[in-house]
Amino acid sequence: MDETKKSLEKLGINELHDDYISTKRFEDGGQYRFEVPGIQGPSALESLLNACNDYNLTIHRATQTKGIMFLLDDEISAMVDLAREANIQLFLAVGPRAPYDTSATVQTEEGKRIGYRLRGYNNLVYAIEDVKRAVDLGVRGILLYDEGLLFALSKMRDAGDLPKDLLFKLSAHAGCSNPAAAKLFESIGLNSLNPVRDLQIPMLASLRDAIDIPIDIHTENPKSTGGFIRHYEVPEMIKVASPVYLKTGGSVAKHHSWDTTEKEARQRAKQVALIRDLIERHYPEAIMSKL
Numbered sequence: 166m167d168e169t170k171k172s173l174e175k176l177g178i179n180e181l182h183d184d185y186i187s188t189k190r191f192e193d194g195g196q197y198r199f200e201v202p203g204i205q206g207p208s209a210l211e212s213l214l215n216a217c218n219d220y221n222l223t224i225h226r227a228t229q230t231k232g233i234m235f236l237l238d239d240e241i242s243a244m245v246d247l248a249r250e251a252n253i254q255l256f257l258a259v260g261p262r263a264p265y266d267t268s269a270t271v272q273t274e275e276g277k278r279i280g281y282r283l284r285g286y287n288n289l290v291y292a293i294e295d296v297k298r299a300v301d302l303g304v305r306g307i308l309l310y311d312e313g314l315l316f317a318l319s320k321m322r323d324a325g326d327l328p329k330d331l332l333f334k335l336s337a338h339a340g341c342s343n344p345a346a347a348k349l350f351e352s353i354g355l356n357s358l359n360p361v362r363d364l365q366i367p368m369l370a371s372l373r374d375a376i377d378i379p380i381d382i383h384t385e386n387p388k389s390t391g392g393f394i395r396h397y398e399v400p401e402m403i404k405v406a407s408p409v410y411l412k413t414g415g416s417v418a419k420h421h422s423w424d425t426t427e428k429e430a431r432q433r434a435k436q437v438a439l440i441r442d443l444i445e446r447h448y449p450e451a452i453m454s455k456l
Contacts, residue, residue, distance in 0.1 A: 195454025196407035198225035207243035212427035216434035232260030256306035281310035319354025344375035370405040400448035
């Protein structure tokens with residue numbers, strides 16, 4: 166095993182000790198930011214932002230997960246305007262994915278392992294068209310589920326076919342769960358990594374040590390992905406994995422593409438308030454990014 170560990174070390178993948186603490190930060194020196202996922206439309210986003218004002222909360226990112234192709238142009242524009250006024254990042258998800266097309270395999274127990282990846286050339290084209298439509302409407306954050314799509318979009322961004330300020334975020338549904346995979350995604354243009362939801366603290370540390378981009382960590386989850394709530398682990402998440410986006414409010418939903426109501430958007434904001442208060446009690450020296 167020692168020889169294998171030496172080989173990995175040459176690749177920038179190290180064995181860590183229990184006392185590992187991340188010294189990496191956001192560009193403004195912050196260790197953590199708040200992200201609220203599952204905000205599928207403008208009414209939910211507006212309700213979330215109003216609730217954040219009521220709770221005196223700062224959030225940094227809102228993410229839509231159902232797919233760009235389910236939103237009208239006016240709805241996308243409204244979400245872009247709301248995010249701009251609130252000074253938060255807005256990420257919209259690529260719509261085409263295996264469960265939405267004609268795949269019979271993905272509906273089976275065995276086939277579920279292909280996740281939300283794209284099948285064939287045409288679906289790759291459809292996904293890129295979905296992204297280009299959102300970009301034309303002012304979106305600058307794209308949530309991806311497929312590493313091949315990330316590769317293609319990143320090359321297009323490098324070539325100037327997409328805006329240079331366009332950011333790519335990888336979903337937990339892509340299944341990243343080890344430092345080698347994390348380095349691969351970073352190397353092909355990823356800007357923000359969401360690993361699988363149940364990684365233990367030392368596992369998160371191994372990802373952080375291997376990459377420099379932010380890691381997006383679920384602080385709780387819908388029942389469809391385990392339903393576990395990790396609030397008391399958040400201080401350790403920040404210590405070992407900063408810079409992190411704390412993905413908060415997921416337990417309000419029943420599944421990944423859940424259509425969050427205005428009432429549920431307020432509940433998601435309450436979850437953020439609970440995490441904020443917990444950090445202030447148990448890790449008050451943690452630095453929240455100002456974005």
